[in-house]
Amino acid sequence: MLDFFINWIAGVPGTATPYALAALGLIISERAGVLSLAAEGLMLVGALSGIAACLTVSSNPYLALAIAMAATAVFSLLFAFLVVILRVNQVIAGLAMVFFCQGLTNLVGTIADWTNRVVQGLPKLHLWPLTEIPAVGRIFADQDIVVLLIVPIFFGVSYMMNDSLVGLRTRAVGENPDAADAAGVNVTLYRVGAVVVGSALVGLAGAYLSVVSTKIWIPGMAGGRGWIAIALVIFARWRPWRDRRDRLRSTA
Amino acid sequence: MLDVDAKTETAIFAGGAKPAPPRPFRIGRLNLEIRQQLPAWQQALILGSAILIGLLLSGVVLVIAGVSARDLFNEFIVNTLFDGQNLRAVLFQASPLILVGIGAAAALRVRFWNLGIEGQMIWGGICATVLSLYHVGPDATRLPLMLVVAALAGMAWVLIAIFFKMRFGVNEIISTLLMNYIAMYFLLQLVYGPWKDPADGFPHSPAFAPYERLPDLMSGFNSALLLAAILTAVVWWLVHVSRAGFYMNFLYANDRMALAMGAPTRAITLIAVLLSGALSGVAGFAVTAGQEGRLTQSFFEGYGFSGILIAFLGRSDPLAAAIVAILVAMLFITGQSLQVFYQIPFAMVQLIQALIVICVAASEFIVRHRIHWVR
Numbered sequence: 001m002l003d004f005f006i007n008w009i010a011g012v013p014g015t016a017t018p019y020a021l022a023a024l025g026l027i028i029s030e031r032a033g034v035l036s037l038a039a040e041g042l043m044l045v046g047a048l049s050g051i052a053a054c055l056t057v058s059s060n061p062y063l064a065l066a067i068a069m070a071a072t073a074v075f076s077l078l079f080a081f082l083v084v085i086l087r088v089n090q091v092i093a094g095l096a097m098v099f100f101c102q103g104l105t106n107l108v109g110t111i112a113d114w115t116n117r118v119v120q121g122l123p124k125l126h127l128w129p130l131t132e133i134p135a136v137g138r139i140f141a142d143q144d145i146v147v148l149l150i151v152p153i154f155f156g157v158s159y160m161m162n163d164s165l166v167g168l169r170t171r172a173v174g175e176n177p178d179a180a181d182a183a184g185v186n187v188t189l190y191r192v193g194a195v196v197v198g199s200a201l202v203g204l205a206g207a208y209l210s211v212v213s214t215k216i217w218i219p220g221m222a223g224g225r226g227w228i229a230i231a232l233v234i235f236a237r238w239r240p241w242r243d244r245r246d247r248l249r250s251t252a
Numbered sequence: 253m254l255d256v257d258a259k260t261e262t263a264i265f266a267g268g269a270k271p272a273p274p275r276p277f278r279i280g281r282l283n284l285e286i287r288q289q290l291p292a293w294q295q296a297l298i299l300g301s302a303i304l305i306g307l308l309l310s311g312v313v314l315v316i317a318g319v320s321a322r323d324l325f326n327e328f329i330v331n332t333l334f335d336g337q338n339l340r341a342v343l344f345q346a347s348p349l350i351l352v353g354i355g356a357a358a359a360l361r362v363r364f365w366n367l368g369i370e371g372q373m374i375w376g377g378i379c380a381t382v383l384s385l386y387h388v389g390p391d392a393t394r395l396p397l398m399l400v401v402a403a404l405a406g407m408a409w410v411l412i413a414i415f416f417k418m419r420f421g422v423n424e425i426i427s428t429l430l431m432n433y434i435a436m437y438f439l440l441q442l443v444y445g446p447w448k449d450p451a452d453g454f455p456h457s458p459a460f461a462p463y464e465r466l467p468d469l470m471s472g473f474n475s476a477l478l479l480a481a482i483l484t485a486v487v488w489w490l491v492h493v494s495r496a497g498f499y500m501n502f503l504y505a506n507d508r509m510a511l512a513m514g515a516p517t518r519a520i521t522l523i524a525v526l527l528s529g530a531l532s533g534v535a536g537f538a539v540t541a542g543q544e545g546r547l548t549q550s551f552f553e554g555y556g557f558s559g560i561l562i563a564f565l566g567r568s569d570p571l572a573a574a575i576v577a578i579l580v581a582m583l584f585i586t587g588q589s590l591q592v593f594y595q596i597p598f599a600m601v602q603l604i605q606a607l608i609v610i611c612v613a614a615s616e617f618i619v620r621h622r623i624h625w626v627r
Contacts, residue, residue: 078610087620088613093610095560096613097606098557099605102599103606106597107599231426
């Protein structure tokens with residue numbers, strides 16, 4: 001029973017990491033006023049490009065993760081172009097992007113023969129003094145660097161959004177683009193930037209799935225995690241804020 | 253047609269209207285103006301060229317993937333349209349696509365994004381299969397009963413999402429979408445568990461009896477097409493002729509105004525959304541009792557997004573959506589033969605649909621804006 005429990009706890013961070021990374025990325029783009037429904041598709045792009053980098057460029061998993069982030073960011077430029085510059089309806093553009101990415105990754109993976117090929121992946125960390133603790137030590141032995149990286153990424157995103165000038169402008173662009181524009185903020189630039197940066201994190205989440213968790217590419221392997229990440233963002237941010245507003249309105 | 257984010261519009265627009273700061277080498281700038289209206293023929297021209305560009309891009313992708321251009325033309329145009337059997341296959345395939353297309357269009361008319369079409373199809377299929385498995389009612393009335401139950405099942409599944417939206421303000425895009433996964437895993441539980449076919453042990457339900465399947469009408473056209481045509485006519489009447497349709501337009505244009513003017517906004521929203529769920533449920537029935545003849549584990553795949561995209565391309569008009577659905581069915585059939593003869597994954601069909609939708613959506617920018625080059 002204890003064994004099961006320890007194993008279970010040891011498995012939690014690895015399972016949660018893609019959700020956390022993707023949700024952080026989505027928060028950035030949604031704060032700028034872009035509902036990025038494309039997350040599911042961008043995750044697949046990240047997953048495939050991570051494996052592709054492992055198989056073709058080098059077997060270094062860190063490089064693969066970086067390449068996957070860059071590839072996803074470049075890919076998201078298409079979405080940003082549609083939504084921010086051409087002002088296509090965000091839902092339609094997001095759904096079309098998901099479809100596009102699903103189709104493209106499936107096709108490219110099949111044609112280039114990257115499907116079902118095992119890669120080396122990321123080594124486990126050995127946090128030496130912690131792993132020596134009896135019974136509980138396994139929890140610390142089972143983690144990898146990305147799980148630990150979540151903490152600085154989280155604080156970085158939080159600091160950037162809440163305490164920096166860039167974050168202030170990004171939020172302004174999301175909440176009231178008219179006012180932001182009148183104040184001299186380039187709305188287009190900030191929205192595109194937010195989509196690209198957020199998508200890079202979504203791509204990292206996808207690459208974590210393929211390069212670190214499963215070490216293999218399977219078509220459609222994101223399996224709805226992108227959608228769940230979008231729901232997580234809503235649970236985390238939209239609801240409390242709206243609750244408060246509604247309550248204010250009813251008391252006023 | 254679809255709503256533009258009004259705030260974005262003015263924000264970026266205002267950026268163009270500001271006096272440009274003096275620069276040493278001015279090459280001019282793009283100025284955008286919002287158009288009120290564009291003549292219909294110009295709109296049609298833009299739409300047509302957008303679809304053409306999308307198809308050309310898809311063709312390029314296919315050629316890169318290893319299909320020669322001549323084969324592509326033969327496969328896509330000649331084989332699908334000028335061969336009686338293939339044409340029947342296209343129309344058979346079109347029936348569920350028409351149903352999901354007009355279903356999504358009905359919901360879009362009240363600004364409800366029904367992304368739960370697949371979940372509603374699954375419940376339609378499951379409930380129709382229950383009647384088949386447990387031999388409910390006399391054999392003669394089995395098929396109509398299955399149809400009704402499937403419609404009710406789809407309606408019930410979307411009712412959860414619309415209830416949460418109306419009562420608690422839950423975003424329907426997420427709730428309908430995630431409920432697809434609930435339905436899907438329940439379906440998998442059934443077909444891998446208690447409903448596994450004892451005849452061959454594969455994860456699908458036992459085959460339906462002949463009288464439980466949608467029959468062929470004269471000259472091989474399936475009755476599913478007739479069903480889809482009748483329902484399209486009904487929805488067309490509801491949207492364009494009936495009073496409810498008028499209210500839907502009112503609601504779409506300005507829901508607060510409609511509420512203030514005393515229009516029954518909640519009832520109208522409910523009617524449109526429940527209709528959408530019912531049509532999706534019927535689509536699930538049409539696939540299980542039509543193409544498949546049993547409940548399979550992936551009969552719903554691809555229909556959900558196709559439905560939304562069909563409704564978008566048909567501009568939420570039932571008749572236009574039905575026509576688009578037939579074209580998408582052509583794509584499905586071509587995709588199947590590409591899969592068989594060229595080993596190109598069926599995801600290619602998704603890719604082509606997405607490319608066309610992206611091109612059409614992007615082209616609406618030109619419809620909505622006049623672009624000037626200002627020196």
